[in-house]
Amino acid sequence: MVISSSLAWRQMTHHLIIAIDGPSGAGKSTLGRMLARELGLLYIDTGSMYRAVALAVIESATANEQDDMAVASLAEGIKIDLGGDPDSLNVSLNGRDVSDRIRDEDVTAVSSIVSTIPAVRRAMVKRQRQLGRRGAVMNGRDIGTIVFPDADVKFFLDAAVEERAERRLAEEREHNPEATYEQTLADITERDRRDTTRADSPLIAAKDAIVIDSSGQSIAEVFQRMMRIVQEKQRS
Numbered sequence: 001m002v003i004s005s006s007l008a009w010r011q012m013t014h015h016l017i018i019a020i021d022g023p024s025g026a027g028k029s030t031l032g033r034m035l036a037r038e039l040g041l042l043y044i045d046t047g048s049m050y051r052a053v054a055l056a057v058i059e060s061a062t063a064n065e066q067d068d069m070a071v072a073s074l075a076e077g078i079k080i081d082l083g084g085d086p087d088s089l090n091v092s093l094n095g096r097d098v099s100d101r102i103r104d105e106d107v108t109a110v111s112s113i114v115s116t117i118p119a120v121r122r123a124m125v126k127r128q129r130q131l132g133r134r135g136a137v138m139n140g141r142d143i144g145t146i147v148f149p150d151a152d153v154k155f156f157l158d159a160a161v162e163e164r165a166e167r168r169l170a171e172e173r174e175h176n177p178e179a180t181y182e183q184t185l186a187d188i189t190e191r192d193r194r195d196t197t198r199a200d201s202p203l204i205a206a207k208d209a210i211v212i213d214s215s216g217q218s219i220a221e222v223f224q225r226m227m228r229i230v231q232e233k234q235r236s
Contacts (some may be wrong), residue, residue, distance in 0.1 A: 019143035022157035025164030046140035051102035072119030118200035144206035156205035
């Protein structure tokens with residue numbers, strides 16, 4: 001049974017900050033959108049912000065993903081905005097809608113590199129905090145540890161790497177029909193390595209995060225569990 005929210009619940013949770021962290025393909029985006037819609041909160045997909053930086057690098061005549069200083073300078077200067085409802089998040093780069101373009105394979109590859117640059121992460125964290133002040137469901141890899149360490153509720157989603165690769169492959173084939181499971185698995189494995197070993201804000205579960213392994217579970221099952229936890233937190 002899907003848990004429904006009343007107007008009173010939406011008003012009560014207006015300033016809630018819910019952090020959802022975890023590796024690629026763990027279901028953060030899907031579940032984050034569902035929670036934001038159910039609770040009437042702003043949805044912020046921080047991964048889209050790093051993808052926008054990656055696209056800016058790709059389109060730049062002077063920067064490339066291997067030049068940390070140039071990428072950091074670019075990240076500081078560009079304007080990234082998020083808007084729309086949870087189910088149709090609009091991402092703009094310097095006033096241009098790039099919501100579809102940032103899902104392309106070349107942007108994905110560059111994003112996994114530029115997101116490990118400390119100065120880029122600091123620039124994005126600053127913007128993420130500004131966006132989330134009025135209450136939000138925010139997903140990423142360092143939300144509960146770095147961006148909002150005092151978030152009201154912190155989740156860390158995980159799943160077996162093979163299952164995460166299957167989920168990501170389904171998403172990628174919407175933009176790249178020739179994507180293969182083997183390549184997607186290799187990409188996720190490499191992304192996991194980068195995320196967990198980077199010096200600046202590595203991917204780890206916050207000490208007070210609620211860890212949920214979604215392996216073998218449906219999205220509806222995980223969503224219901226997360227909603228119950230949010231409601232229990234609010235009542236305590």
